[in-house]
Amino acid sequence: MPRTPITLVLNGTERSLFVESGENLLDALRRGIGDLSPKYGCAQGTCGTCSVQVDGRLQLACITLAETLSGRSITTAGGLAEGNELHPLQRSFMENFAAQCGYCTPGMLMAAKSLLDRNPHPRRQEVVEAISGNLCRCTGYEPIIDAILKAAEVMRRRTR
Amino acid sequence: MALRRGRGFACVNYPIGMNLGGDPSQALVHATPDGKFMVTLSSIDLGQGMKSVTRQIAAETLGVPVSDVYVDTADSDTGPHCMGSFASRGTHRVGNAVIRAATEARTQLLEAAAEELEVDAADLEPDGEGGIQVRGAPQRSISVADAAIAAQFKQGRTLSGRGIFLVPPSEVDPETGEMSPVTCFAHAAMAVDVEVDDETGEVRVVEINSAYEVGRALNPKLVEQQLIGGAWMGLSHALYETTEPYYPEREHLPLDFNSYLMPGPGNIAPHNIAILERPAEDAPFGGKGPGEMCANPVLPAVANAVFDAVGVRCDELPITPEKILRGLRSANGS
Ligand code: FES
Numbered sequence: 001m002p003r004t005p006i007t008l009v010l011n012g013t014e015r016s017l018f019v020e021s022g023e024n025l026l027d028a029l030r031r032g033i034g035d036l037s038p039k040y041g042c043a044q045g046t047c048g049t050c051s052v053q054v055d056g057r058l059q060l061a062c063i064t065l066a067e068t069l070s071g072r073s074i075t076t077a078g079g080l081a082e083g084n085e086l087h088p089l090q091r092s093f094m095e096n097f098a099a100q101c102g103y104c105t106p107g108m109l110m111a112a113k114s115l116l117d118r119n120p121h122p123r124r125q126e127v128v129e130a131i132s133g134n135l136c137r138c139t140g141y142e143p144i145i146d147a148i149l150k151a152a153e154v155m156r157r158r159t160r
Numbered sequence: 161m162a163l164r165r166g167r168g169f170a171c172v173n174y175p176i177g178m179n180l181g182g183d184p185s186q187a188l189v190h191a192t193p194d195g196k197f198m199v200t201l202s203s204i205d206l207g208q209g210m211k212s213v214t215r216q217i218a219a220e221t222l223g224v225p226v227s228d229v230y231v232d233t234a235d236s237d238t239g240p241h242c243m244g245s246f247a248s249r250g251t252h253r254v255g256n257a258v259i260r261a262a263t264e265a266r267t268q269l270l271e272a273a274a275e276e277l278e279v280d281a282a283d284l285e286p287d288g289e290g291g292i293q294v295r296g297a298p299q300r301s302i303s304v305a306d307a308a309i310a311a312q313f314k315q316g317r318t319l320s321g322r323g324i325f326l327v328p329p330s331e332v333d334p335e336t337g338e339m340s341p342v343t344c345f346a347h348a349a350m351a352v353d354v355e356v357d358d359e360t361g362e363v364r365v366v367e368i369n370s371a372y373e374v375g376r377a378l379n380p381k382l383v384e385q386q387l388i389g390g391a392w393m394g395l396s397h398a399l400y401e402t403t404e405p406y407y408p409e410r411e412h413l414p415l416d417f418n419s420y421l422m423p424g425p426g427n428i429a430p431h432n433i434a435i436l437e438r439p440a441e442d443a444p445f446g447g448k449g450p451g452e453m454c455a456n457p458v459l460p461a462v463a464n465a466v467f468d469a470v471g472v473r474c475d476e477l478p479i480t481p482e483k484i485l486r487g488l489r490s491a492n493g494s
């Protein structure tokens with residue numbers, strides 16, 4: 001199997017690795033680099049738990065070819081906290097009981113972050129749409145939607 | 161075409177745990193050298209909060225702060241036997257085992273403290289904040305940490321406890337068929353309002369109102385989250401999800417999320433929950449546990465609401481537009 005060397009920026013740090021031809025970004029992150037925060041759900045683009053940002057855009061890592069990402073910048077849920085300081089979304093998920101088993105959580109966080117990056121004032125319906133590509137088995141979604149709305153509020157207060 | 165409203169109601173008596181030849185769970189508790197406590201289980205927290213609840217139960221029983229208790233679980237190599245997380249048994253069975261294990265560890269902790277303070281262990285009580293004091297004379301005290309250090313480095317004693325909670329097997333009486341598989345019941349009642357489109361057969365759940373009686377809600381926020389999530393799962397089962405759409409025929413068997421209909425955040429209905437607390441006597445601090453019961457009443461309530469709306473009685477799940485339309489058509493004799 002031919003292997004290609006690539007260098008990408010993961011959560012602000014430059015990383016170099018070999019990827020196999022046809023390897024997806026989810027495998028490259030989890031197996032190649034060891035960032036286990038994006039989860040392996042369906043591996044066919046239907047559950048959303050592998051969501052990451054590529055150059056700030058929300059993307060499903062399981063259906064993104066790793067070879068195409070040389071020089072690109074990837075953000076995963078593992079990179080949301082700054083040192084010991086959790087991201088407001090992470091804190092809000094915790095405080096509003098938005099996770100039970102937590103398997104969908106990294107994908108939900110990344111989908112929510114992508115929404116708030118472009119729209120700091122989302123309406124409830126916009127939150128629903130933003131996470132509509134993400135499945136959750138446990139929570140019934142309601143606590144996740146509430147957590148995202150509350151995080152948006154906190155983040156607006158901070159930037160004021 | 162018309163949108164027709166309907167309301168359905170359902171009640172549940174839900175047995176906590178089950179009993180197919182005895183229903184045991186075990187727990188071990190031990191102190192670390194710095195006076196923290198480790199609860200070792202093999203019971204699995206699937207996300208509903210059993211780790212949090214057993215931690216609270218252990219802390220309450222030991223008389224130490226919750227932050228000084230750790231729960232290590234989900235490994236049957238390192239933890240004592242548990243039947244598993246099913247049948248809503250986690251809080252009740254495992255919680256009871258934890259109380260027994262923590263009670264034994266607490267006795268040993270007080271004995272170690274008594275030796276250091278040169279008093280009778282029966283006169284001691286933990287203050288719940290990391291100290292142990294003589295009852296009525298709080299100035300005579302020792303920290304849990306110091307008692308643990310003394311026990312392990314000076315007195316040569318362990319601070320640990322073993323607990324098992326066993327609901328013994330219940331035989332079926334051959335004469336009457338009677339048996340008592342469970343020790344307590346939780347209860348729920350639910351009303352579901354739906355809107356059914358009699359042209360497309362589509363069902364929209366307008367609102368759910370429910371009351372769940374779960375014994376004492378040991379962690380109210382976790383109980384609420386579990387009820388909301390579980391009821392949604394019930395709704396999903398009632399209206400969308402199936403692995404066998406044309407059972408017993410195996411065609412159209414869904415193999416992935418492209419063909420298995422799992423609803424997303426756009427399919428939620430507002431749900432108002434009242435949590436009622438009637439602590440059970442044999443339950444840990446009265447908590448029976450919500451568990452499976454959170455999903456159960458939704459299925460019959462939705463089926464009843466659909467019947468109320470369009471007069472179609474669906475007795476197979478999920479209640480799809482196709483089934484409703486077929487029902488409407490046969491009622492019209494066409
Ligand atoms: S794992 Fe990528 S969408 Fe499910």
Ligand code: FES
Nearest residue numbers: 100104136137138
């Ligand atoms: S919290 Fe379990 S899948 Fe969302």
